[in-house]
Amino acid sequence: MQVEKIISIELTKEQAQEYAVKVAKENTDKTVKLVKYMGGGSFGKAVKVTFEDKKSIVVKFLRAEGMLEKETGDLTLLRENCSVKMPAVLFVRHKDERVPVDCYAMEYIEGKPMIYDFALYFASKKKRRAIAEKITEGLHSLHECKSAKFGDIHNPDCGSWREFYKPFAEQILVKAKELADKGEIKKDIVDTMQRAWEKFDIIFEEEVKDACLIHGDLNVINIMVDKSHNLKAFIDPLNSCYADREYDLFQFYNLTGKRFSLGEVYAEKYGVSKRFYDKMAFYGLFNEVYCYIKSGVLVGFIMRPLVKNMNKRLKDL
Template sequence: MAIVARWVLFLLEEGYEIDNAIKLHLDDGDLQAVIKAAFESSTSMLSACELKDGWFNSAYAITLDNGNKVVLKVAPVNATSGVMRYERNMMKAEVEVLNLLKQTGRIPVPEVFHYDDSSSIIDGEFFIMEYLAGEPYNKVKETLSPLQREAIESELGRLNRLINEIKGEQFGYFALEEGQGKEWSNVFMAMVSGLLADAKDANVTLPAEAKDIMEAIERHRSSLEEVKEPCLVHWDLWDGNVFVDNGKITGLIDCERALWGDPLMEYYFRSLANCPTFVRSYGISEMTPSQKKRLMMYDLYLDLILHIECTYRQYSDQNHMNWAAQNLQQSWERFKSLAI
């Protein structure tokens, strides 16, 4: 376990980029065309720099001729057919969630200036948003004092709680209305089933048969049934998606995987994060036995994704693929031995 933890922490803290075959890369002509279309020819691009930290979408920091900076985010190649089931319609969802969070006036997220899903300017969806001051937390974390880190993680707990206080009508991924439903246990089981179908479609080897994984989760369905209220869950709020400047949070990004579900799905509740400051600030003093079971289910769900996506994204880094397989194996061994 120590080797796995060291590897994944290296990836997260260093902003490690893994080459994949699904990112849509744009040249200067494409970027200029996007800016002209978004701002009705009144503005042009002076310079652009690709932001390479993300593992799914392409992103560019663009300086405009009026001196302002914006960020362009571009959906991947084959964003509807070449991705996993839960990844469909994610860009539209991200724009809608950013707007929803912005409307609260209490959660720092970038403003969306323009969204285009026509594929008439470039070969795919894109949106342009506000450029945030600061750096991703994972890139500066080790340069900060323990007190500064505690302050940031405490504030993140408070902000994450505000996100989760937004309530929905049904459970399920924000991007996939057809997969939403009134019962969290049914919706979550369907989410897992979708991942297993993705694995089958791509001939991905799993640590157990799909039916065995489903049966293991089914044994703990009662803990899922305790979740009664659909809460907005960011789900990808790891350190790389938290911008900080001068020891303070300036913005939260990448809410494309948001869903209506159980707040315990949030990243900082994952076993990898292990952050008592966040949990305390969020407002949880002690987990119940059922909550602990759900934490392990959500760990397994994430670990399935991390392994299966290697094939869909055609990663070239064998070390990462080996880590993802080993990590899933260990996660499965822990979960299948969980007492009822």
């Protein structure tokens, strides 16, 4: 995983909609009735296209080089191994003169991201526990898919998790220091990272036994729920690999994830390592800085609690 700023193609919502219609027409023999921008993060933009027969697909544009193969490959493999629904890839399209951004189409999932389901957020403890059970069971079904080695989803080649993760984390720290010197990231974030790095061998003293297939980005925006507030699907894998399965859990502590005790429910059902909370703090902070390095977008309301939490854990390390 390269730790550097990713060059991405500009794409407005309007362009995404226009291109989505083009590619839908090109790849189906149906008449397009409606087109709706659904959302997107740093490199993706998703558009819903509805046809005359009322069926819909989602066209997702990927604005950076190489993402198309990785994301569609990961989605296909994860879908085959996950007990929770994940969208099927329908077709893949490389950029050209007509549509100058890579994209793929996938099955449309009826529902919305869990973060926007306010009724679920305020639901009873029992209801929140019930959905947390379903989510963790689904994620654990992926984790049951194991490899002899850690690393890349299609070509894992590391004998241990440390061999894969430690050099990666170090690259993030080195790059963050460079950015701090240029005044592009606050010094206190990098100071916290440095102090956490010094405790790496303690935090990661317990050896990770299994190389498990991970989603890589299962936060509450990538978990879809239906109108009855039940779990519907997982979407949008990122950086999927064969990893420490706990590397798939720190996202549960971001945004509204804590409200559903997702990490605790997973821990209760499947067990976690001794340094679990220290690892969650380390993984969360280093991943967020990694995302910032790649995208240039710093999300303060995610970053601040992560720095605070790492500092809190460091007091006892």
